[in-house]
Amino acid sequence: MESPTRFETLAEDALLLRFGDRIDIELNARVQAAAACLRRLPRVECVPAYASVLLRFDPRDWPGDGGPHLQLQAAADAALAETGEGVAAAHELVIPVCYGGEYGPDLAEVAAHCGLDEAAVPALHAAADYRVAMLGFAPGFPYLLGLDPRLMMPRRSDPRQRVPAGSVAIGGRQTGIYPEALPGGWQVIGRTPLRLFDLAAEAPALLAAGDRVRFRAIEADAFRQLATAHSG
Incomplete structure (x- = not known):
C-alpha cells in the first residue's frame, strides 16, 4: 500500500x-x-x-x-x-571503477564482514542497478539505492580525514561516490576516474537525483588512462 x-x-x-x-x-x-x-x-x-x-x-x-x-x-x-506521479525519465550512466588495492582499501574488510570471497564484492557491486536517490553531504555526492543486501556494511568506527575524490564506498544499505577529497566514514571499495563535480561545467554535477547508474569493473592501467583523459 x-x-x-x-x-x-x-x-x-x-x-x-x-x-x-x-x-x-x-x-x-x-x-x-x-x-x-x-x-x-x-x-x-x-x-x-x-x-x-x-x-x-x-x-x-x-x-x-x-x-x-x-x-x-x-x-x-x-x-x-x-x-499522476507516473515514472520519471531517467538518465543512465555507466561508471568505471577500479576495485580493491590502493583504490579500495576497505574491500577486504567488507568481504570478511559479509562472509564473502574478496572477488565476490566487486562482482556483486557491479551487477546491481542503482538509482540516485538524492545529492547531498557535499556538492555532487550521489546517494545510490539498489545495493545488494549481501554487501550491507556499517560505516567505519574511525572515519578518515581524507577520502580521495572518486572513491566508491558503502555505507549501510547504500553506495556513494565522493566527488572531491573529503572526510568520510563509508567503506571504500574502489575508485572511479570520472569527475563527479566540476564547477566550471554547464551542469556541474555529473549525476542528478533520479538518474540510473551501473558500475563497470576496470583494471588499474585503464583507471590511469581514463584519469589522464578526464584530468582536463
Missing part, C-alpha cells in the same frame, strides 16, 4: 511534500516522478530527497486567498492529479 502524501510548511518560502519516512527504492521512485512533474510549476525550485520533495518559491509569485503556501499546494495538487 502506497504511503499517503502530505504537505508541510517549512518556512515562508518553502513547502515540503512528504511521501513517507523511510529509505526505500520504490518510495524514492515516486518522489523522483513527482519532482519531474512539479518542475513544470512556474518559478518553483524542486529538490527531491529520499522520501520528500522540497519546493522553494518566492511568496510574491503566489498571491491569493489563504496565502502563498495554500496557493502553491493547490497548484501542486492539480499538477499531480493531471499527470
Whole structure:
C-alpha cells in the first residue's frame, strides 16, 4: 500500500511534500516522478530527497486567498492529479571503477564482514542497478539505492580525514561516490576516474537525483588512462 502524501510548511518560502519516512527504492521512485512533474510549476525550485520533495518559491509569485503556501499546494495538487506521479525519465550512466588495492582499501574488510570471497564484492557491486536517490553531504555526492543486501556494511568506527575524490564506498544499505577529497566514514571499495563535480561545467554535477547508474569493473592501467583523459 502506497504511503499517503502530505504537505508541510517549512518556512515562508518553502513547502515540503512528504511521501513517507523511510529509505526505500520504490518510495524514492515516486518522489523522483513527482519532482519531474512539479518542475513544470512556474518559478518553483524542486529538490527531491529520499522520501520528500522540497519546493522553494518566492511568496510574491503566489498571491491569493489563504496565502502563498495554500496557493502553491493547490497548484501542486492539480499538477499531480493531471499527470499522476507516473515514472520519471531517467538518465543512465555507466561508471568505471577500479576495485580493491590502493583504490579500495576497505574491500577486504567488507568481504570478511559479509562472509564473502574478496572477488565476490566487486562482482556483486557491479551487477546491481542503482538509482540516485538524492545529492547531498557535499556538492555532487550521489546517494545510490539498489545495493545488494549481501554487501550491507556499517560505516567505519574511525572515519578518515581524507577520502580521495572518486572513491566508491558503502555505507549501510547504500553506495556513494565522493566527488572531491573529503572526510568520510563509508567503506571504500574502489575508485572511479570520472569527475563527479566540476564547477566550471554547464551542469556541474555529473549525476542528478533520479538518474540510473551501473558500475563497470576496470583494471588499474585503464583507471590511469581514463584519469589522464578526464584530468582536463
